[in-house]
Amino acid sequence: MPVNAANALGKRRSLLHETRCQNCSLSSLCLPLALELEDMEQFDAIIRRRSPLKKGEALFRQGSAFSSVFAVRSGSLKQTTTEGSGEDQVTNFYLPSELVGLDGIDEQIYPGSVIALETTTICEIPFDRLDTLSEQIPELRGQLYRSMSKELRDDRKMMRLLSRKTADQRLASFFTSLSDRFRRRGYSPYSFRLSMSRADIGNYLGLAVETVSRILGRFQQQGLVEVSGREVNILNLEALLAQAQDDQ
């Protein structure tokens, strides 16, 4: 007895590491967040699921032609930009449900490379189709505006961090921010694994690797966190939050 068409489709999708937005656990955080079922189906139809990226693989490279934005489904990535012959600069880390590539719209070129930090699955959203759909679905358009606006806001925070905070405050901010992002995604805010190296963290925070190591050591001695390699246990979130403030 043959399975019905819907099931067959379902099976094929799952074999290709695909799922539909309707079933995705991230749908409450991701772009289709505000969509009715019917609209979500339309949105779902333009998504291209990609085969997973392996650690170190690039989603795209700086300078390549812009065509799509991408939503992270699982795993994590870093964005890096190179200028002249200078060293790379890590400008962002991306976690599941976050949107990658929005800064390429303007010049139709990706202004940075985005590299997987671990095995990572991605939903590709062709931008011209997204734009067209955003004409028909105001909620989708609103969500897109909001995503970009939020990224602008986060950038301002990062500027403040880079120009006013001490090394200790930067690390504390980094951990509390990560903790918060994990919590919002339903993971433990106290216990998680860093997918990025110390070098990536230092580069992102504007610090030398050695400084990152030293401060992590100090945080451990102070009983704020417990760090073993890339495993992190936050022991005193309150104190970390206090450290992260740059006022006083």
Place this chain on the structure above:
Amino acid sequence: MPVNAANALGKRRSLLHETRCQNCSLSSLCLPLALELEDMEQFDAIIRRRSPLKKGEALFRQGSAFSSVFAVRSGSLKQTTTEGSGEDQVTNFYLPSELVGLDGIDEQIYPGSVIALETTTICEIPFDRLDTLSEQIPELRGQLYRSMSKELRDDRKMMRLLSRKTADQRLASFFTSLSDRFRRRGYSPYSFRLSMSRADIGNYLGLAVETVSRILGRFQQQGLVEVSGREVNILNLEALLAQAQDDQ
């Protein structure tokens, strides 16, 4: 003999410091950049021209309710954010044709204050009407996406500046960037007036005022610029551009 209606309207507008987008010298840089005449008229209709801000006046304050984005018509402004009881952080300077307030869409609150640095005129664009119009006019929507995308790109540049560049490179970048922005607006790229104080510049670049002063002095000795108070003359743009690079 009565003047005709169009003239009367024109007069009233100019009395209120108003002009229409069609006549605005900035229209090739501003939001309506890509619009046909007919679309531009629709866009023009939702704009509210405001009476000029005086130096030091706020366009809006951090935390107030988001309702509009704003286009700078003449003059300049700075964006500052306060965190806790900490010192303000200058996160941006805005020049004519640039769009202010885009980072408030997400949380429906302006995340920073925006203050006029001199007498400044502004076009107010109510966001809900802009959004609605962007549904009907794809070019407008595209331009809005591009504006936000560009701001994201500029933010990445700023992060690189703050985390990798030396004090000299930061100042050189600041001047070359300003020079470029003036050039694009049809002003001299070599000779201009700074509307912001040394303190604002230092705050923006993550430097102490004293450092800004010292480096400006050094730049003068090196024959790169001539600075007298807030008047700037760029004598050697090439060399400044070279200084501004962070590679080598």
Place this chain on the structure above:
DNA sequence: CCATCTCCTTGATCATGGTCATGGAGGCAT
């Protein structure tokens, strides 16, 4: 299981730019 490489840690020294202190210059109101 060993060799190799990358990643991380820790120590010693140094340099950039911050802080503190002071004085001058220019704008603005009286």
Place this chain on the structure above:
DNA sequence: ATGCCTCCATGACCATGATCAAGGAGATGG
């Protein structure tokens, strides 16, 4: 004009974090 501010410049000193150096830990592949 005169005094008062704010803004800017310059000098002396200091602190934070970078750089240099070396070694250990953990992963990866033969």
